Amino acid sequence: MVKVDAIEGTVNDVLWYHYDVAEDVLYLRIAKYRDQPTVAEETDDGFILLRLADGGNIAGMTVVSWWKRFGTGMLPDSISHIEQAIEHCAQRLAA
Numbered sequence: 001m002v003k004v005d006a007i008e009g010t011v012n013d014v015l016w017y018h019y020d021v022a023e024d025v026l027y028l029r030i031a032k033y034r035d036q037p038t039v040a041e042e043t044d045d046g047f048i049l050l051r052l053a054d055g056g057n058i059a060g061m062t063v064v065s066w067w068k069r070f071g072t073g074m075l076p077d078s079i080s081h082i083e084q085a086i087e088h089c090a091q092r093l094a095a
Contacts, residue, residue, distance in 0.1 A: 007082055015090040019082065021075070024067050028090055029060035063089070 008018045016034050018027040029050070037053040038060070048062035067075050070089065076082055 004079065007079060007086070009083065009086075011087050011090045017086050017090055019066070019086055024065050026063040026066035026086065026089065027060070028063070030058070033057070033059035 005022055006018060006020050008016075010016050010031060014031055016029045016031045019025070020027075033052060036059060038050040039053050040048050040050055040062075043049050046064070048064070049058065050060040050062065051057065052059050063069070066089070067085075071085065
């Protein structure tokens with residue numbers, strides 16, 4: 001039996017994501033800022049917003065309990081279904 005611990009990829013080469021399946025944490029980063037130092041702040045919604053340490057531009061977001069908060073039912077068995085849900089969330093960050 002194969003068990004997936006994490007799913008990682010990019011959305012339109014603009015947003016990088018890493019989903020920790022076991023801990024239900026979604027990490028989103030604007031791809032060009034992926035390796036840049038950041039500072040974090042918690043938003044009123046309970047997200048962790050990442051800003052560039054040297055300029056304040058938004059670099060990404062961390063969503064704890066992502067599937068519990070935004071998914072429906074059990075986490076799908078299909079990686080492609082999970083990736084589609086991540087893409088939808090990532091596109092909202094890009095907007």
